[in-house]
Amino acid sequence: MAAAPAPALPAAAPLAAPNISLTNVKAHLTQLQSIATANGGTRRSTTAGYTASVNYVYDKLVAAGFTVVKQSCTSGCTSGAGPNVIADWPGGDANSVYMFGAHLDSVSAGPGINDNGSGSSTILEIALTLASTNPSMLNHVRFGWWTDEEQGLNGSEFYANNLSATERAKIKAYFNFDMVGSKNGGYFINRITSTPGAVLKAYYDSIGVQTEENTEGAGRSDDAPFNTVGVQTSGVAAGASRVKTAAQVTKWGGTATAFDACYHQSCDTTGNISDTVLDRAGDAAAYALWSLATGTPATVVWQDTFETATGWTTNPGGTDTATTGAWERGDPADTDSSGAKQLGTTVSGSNDLVTGRLAGTAAGDYDIDGGTTSVRSPAVTLPSSGAINLSLSWYLAHGSNASSADFFRVSVVHSGGTTVLFTQAGAASNRNGAWAQGSWSLSPYAGQSVRILIEAADASTASLVEAGVDDVKITVS
Numbered sequence: 001m002a003a004a005p006a007p008a009l010p011a012a013a014p015l016a017a018p019n020i021s022l023t024n025v026k027a028h029l030t031q032l033q034s035i036a037t038a039n040g041g042t043r044r045s046t047t048a049g050y051t052a053s054v055n056y057v058y059d060k061l062v063a064a065g066f067t068v069v070k071q072s073c074t075s076g077c078t079s080g081a082g083p084n085v086i087a088d089w090p091g092g093d094a095n096s097v098y099m100f101g102a103h104l105d106s107v108s109a110g111p112g113i114n115d116n117g118s119g120s121s122t123i124l125e126i127a128l129t130l131a132s133t134n135p136s137m138l139n140h141v142r143f144g145w146w147t148d149e150e151q152g153l154n155g156s157e158f159y160a161n162n163l164s165a166t167e168r169a170k171i172k173a174y175f176n177f178d179m180v181g182s183k184n185g186g187y188f189i190n191r192i193t194s195t196p197g198a199v200l201k202a203y204y205d206s207i208g209v210q211t212e213e214n215t216e217g218a219g220r221s222d223d224a225p226f227n228t229v230g231v232q233t234s235g236v237a238a239g240a241s242r243v244k245t246a247a248q249v250t251k252w253g254g255t256a257t258a259f260d261a262c263y264h265q266s267c268d269t270t271g272n273i274s275d276t277v278l279d280r281a282g283d284a285a286a287y288a289l290w291s292l293a294t295g296t297p298a299t300v301v302w303q304d305t306f307e308t309a310t311g312w313t314t315n316p317g318g319t320d321t322a323t324t325g326a327w328e329r330g331d332p333a334d335t336d337s338s339g340a341k342q343l344g345t346t347v348s349g350s351n352d353l354v355t356g357r358l359a360g361t362a363a364g365d366y367d368i369d370g371g372t373t374s375v376r377s378p379a380v381t382l383p384s385s386g387a388i389n390l391s392l393s394w395y396l397a398h399g400s401n402a403s404s405a406d407f408f409r410v411s412v413v414h415s416g417g418t419t420v421l422f423t424q425a426g427a428a429s430n431r432n433g434a435w436a437q438g439s440w441s442l443s444p445y446a447g448q449s450v451r452i453l454i455e456a457a458d459a460s461t462a463s464l465v466e467a468g469v470d471d472v473k474i475t476v477s
Contacts, residue, residue, distance in 0.1 A: 028121035036111030092137035103149030119177035176235030181278035185238030321371025337363030397433035
């Protein structure tokens with residue numbers, strides 16, 4: 001880790017993550033230690049120790065069947081810095097990429113076995129495990145080993161900044177692993193409340209280990225350049241020079257001293273590693289990869305992109321009270337009032353379901369007024385077994401004159417009645433329109449004929465409320 005102050009799951013059943021061999025991870029650490037020892041005690045990005053580290057990782061990946069490139073850092077890096085190593089595993093949806101990365105360089109003062117041989121060796125072993133198990137791939141997986149991190153996150157910044165807008169959009173999440181074996185370590189997750197952060201937290205929750213937000217490492221490692229260009233990120237860390245608090249000692253054990261007493265020092269050797277912390281980090285990373293990227297593609301039971309009429313019914317219960325802004329299928333007009341409200345862009349195609357597709361001469365001309373508007377799908381017969389999921393894209397937008405009485409809601413109508421799957425309430429603050437995706441299980445209704453009910457409401461006084469829905473899909477796996 002660089003010293004301060006440097007700057008929805010797939011709708012298919014994932015495969016169970018394998019155990020990542022601690023013995024193998026430590027064998028990689030031993031190799032990195034030997035490389036440093038043979039090259040003046042360092043693996044700094046500009047030294048022969050770094051070049052040898054690159055070759056070690058590169059050769060392992062090529063032999064395992066990865067497509068691997070050594071990416072020269074041609075701008076922004078320290079003069080003479082070695083390359084990044086980028087490795088792609090074949091298969092999976094090339095438009096949906098999950099990326100795992102760690103910096104491979106050390107500081108000049110030491111071999112950098114915890115910082116960051118630990119992260120580099122962890123993702124190397126995960127990559128080799130992926131190759132040896134060769135699971136079915138839903139999504140594409142890419143790994144990156146970064147140069148010149150200790151001089152300012154330079155290698156990862158070069159990579160992230162040189163992604164085209166198209167390639168950047170394909171990366172659904174980047175997971176960073178920096179100092180994941182600290183001897184007096186804690187269990188920290190970068191951006192723990194983000195979507196990728198929640199996946200990592202779920203692993204630690206499953207083994208009864210409490211986690212915390214990684215505040216010490218915020219902005220100090222290779223996830224930062226990805227955040228800057230708009231890629232969702234998370235990652236694992238075990239702590240650097242900050243002192244473990246009394247509360248953290250109670251939570252995790254250890255002593256009220258630095259998480260890593262050898263941070264950026266010559267004593268950061270293979271003796272500076274907690275086997276337990278390192279082992280859990282590897283298994284957490286594997287859990288994220290196998291949860292997000294592996295499995296058998298789901299079968300589409302029914303879908304609607306709203307490019308043609310398929311039988312949705314407005315006001316199906318005859319109880320709608322909205323006087324304007326009723327749901328309709330069409331090409332929506334763009335509206336703006338203190339920011340985007342009705343979105344003129346759809347998720348796919350030209351049409352979506354929208355609450356009054358016209359714009360009018362004022363922001364509130366065709367928004368929802370007077371109460372609730374609803375629309376219901378045609379009947380869909382669900383399979384009798386399997387993991388059945390509903391997914392759709394949606395947005396709710398409102399002005400600061402809204403309240404919690406306003407809402408967007410998704411329900412399923414089944415043989416036993418109507419069950420609410422999701423509600424987004426309004427609030428007395430400005431909320432701009434932005435497409436989001438939701439996914440909910442329909443497995444409890446297997447074998448039934450169901451309908452999807454979409455509702456939105458302006459239940460406040462004179463609120464500005466807009467909503468949209470696109471790409472509704474039911475799948476089974």
